[in-house]
Amino acid sequence: MKRIVLTAVGGDVADSVSLEAGAGASPATGEIVVEIEAAPVNGADVLFALGWFGVYPDVPAEMGAEGVGRVVEVGEHVDSALVGQRVAILPSFRFGTWATRTVVPARNVVPVPEDADALQLAMLSVNPATAYALLHDYVELKPGDWVGLNLANSAVGHYVIALARRAGFKTLAVVRREEAAEQVRRLGADLVVLDGDDLGQRVGQALGEAKLRVLFEGTGDPGQTAQLVSAVEDGGTVVAFSSVTGQSPVVPLADLIYRGVSLRSFFILSWLRNTPREQLERVYGELSQLIAEGVISAAVQATYPLEDYRKALHDAQTTGRTGKVLFVPTTSALSR
Ligand SMILES: NC(=O)c1ccc[n+]([C@@H]2O[C@H](COP(=O)([O-])OP(=O)(O)OC[C@H]3O[C@@H](n4cnc5c(N)ncnc54)[C@H](OP(=O)(O)O)[C@@H]3O)[C@@H](O)[C@H]2O)c1
Structure with missing residues (x-):
């Protein structure tokens, strides 16, 4: 068995992890062994290795939060019929998917379809669920309502745009590069605006009379957030789900108090903890079926064997992916 392990917190993640080989662990009571088909590198994995994530690494720590694979062994008190089942691993940041095999509690997986692309299924647990929760858990949206998002060319953006289109919601998408704008137009965003000078004014002109019922904010940039908040309706909602700048988003005082715009947040580990198991299975069942049907997907730049982890981690952190x-x-x- 091979796996990528974090040996020190901080610095360049390619230097703070190493590839280990050894005998595979056996499953304890309630655990299963999953042979991994594919597992993505997410921004959260890098934040985890830097010690900046919501879970602090207890080194040596297994790396990789989500992935898809097949159950090859089960421990006591786990239904043996699970052996052979294809599953997606739900993130916990306690056990790693950047490995040929991993041992996880049986409750940390959900079944996924056989007839779907492994790379797309590997990305099921985090970003599609995030997009689903952003669209369902904050504002009651109806067809024709406008939602806004920045980081619109991200995987989260791909899923938000596809799920919103399917539900009949309109999307105002903000990106920071023209190539990304083109990609997001092809995904079917209704309006695409490039970040830059007079962003708020250009967004207002693009929307005309319309207002955003909800804004999904991923930059953390207080300046950009303030500009976009001006397009949010009175009493509307901003949901902070990421901060690629490392800053805290700010809702200007007048919008907060005079217009009643509220700032809320999303964190996948809290969502997984607080969502009843039955509902999780329903949501993941629906999302994995949409993946199998090709309705939702994220763009893939490259795949790597574990041995090429340095190149993979470098690529994953490159601007303009x-x-x-x-x-x-x-x-x-x-x-497959
Ligand atoms: N709160 C949660 O539980 C939760 C769940 C899922 C994801 N997330 C977060 O959501 C974000 C998107 O995740 P993902 O996996 O969809 O990402 P991704 O596909 O890897 O895309 C990253 C996005 O961030 C943009 N970006 C990176 N640095 C930037 C900067 N300094 N200023 C502006 N834009 C920048 C990229 O733009 P370019 O293409 O122009 O470089 C791209 O749109 C990540 O920060 C992730 O950690 C949070």
Whole structure:
């Protein structure tokens, strides 16, 4: 068995992890062994390695939060019928998916379809669920309502735009590069605006009489947030789900008090903890079916074997990527 392990917190993640080989662990009571087909590199994995994530690493720490694979062994008190089942691993940041095999509690997986692309299924647990929760858990939206998002070319953006289109919601998408704007137009965003000078004014002109019922904010940039908040309706909502700048988003005082715009947040680990198991299975069942049907997907830039972790981690942190970077620890993902 091979796996990527974090040995020190901080610095360049490619230097703070190493590839270990050894005997695979056996499942304890309630656990299962999953052979990994594919597992993405997410921004959260890098934040985790830097010690800046909501869970602090207890080194040596297994790396990789989500992925898809097949159950190959089960421990006591786990239904043996699970052996052979294809599953997606839900993130916990306690056990790693950048490995040929991983041992996880049986409750940390959900079944996924056989007839879907492994790379897309590997990305099911975090970003599609995030997009789903952003669209369902904050504001009651109806067809024709406008939602706004920045980081619109991100994987989260891909899923938000596709799920919003399916539900009949209109999307105002903000990106920071023209190539990204083109990609987001092809995804079907209704309005695409480039970040830059007079962003708020240009967004207002693009929307005309319309206002955003909700804004999904991923930059953390207080300046950009303030400009976009001006397009949010009175009493509307901003949901902070990411901060790629490392800053805290700010709702200007007048919008907060005089217009009643509220600032809320989303964190996948809280959502997983607080959502009843039955509902989780329903949501993941629906999302994995949409993946199988090709209705939702994220762009993929490259896949790598575990041995090429330095290149994979470098690529994953490069500006201007065209899609996600994934590990393919076993050959089964590519042979499908
Ligand atoms: N709160 C949660 O539980 C939760 C759940 C899922 C994801 N997230 C977060 O959501 C974000 C998107 O995740 P993802 O996996 O969809 O990302 P992704 O596909 O890797 O895309 C990253 C996005 O961030 C943009 N970006 C990076 N640095 C930037 C900067 N300094 N200023 C402006 N834009 C910048 C990129 O723009 P370019 O293409 O122009 O570089 C791209 O749009 C990540 O920060 C992730 O950690 C949070």
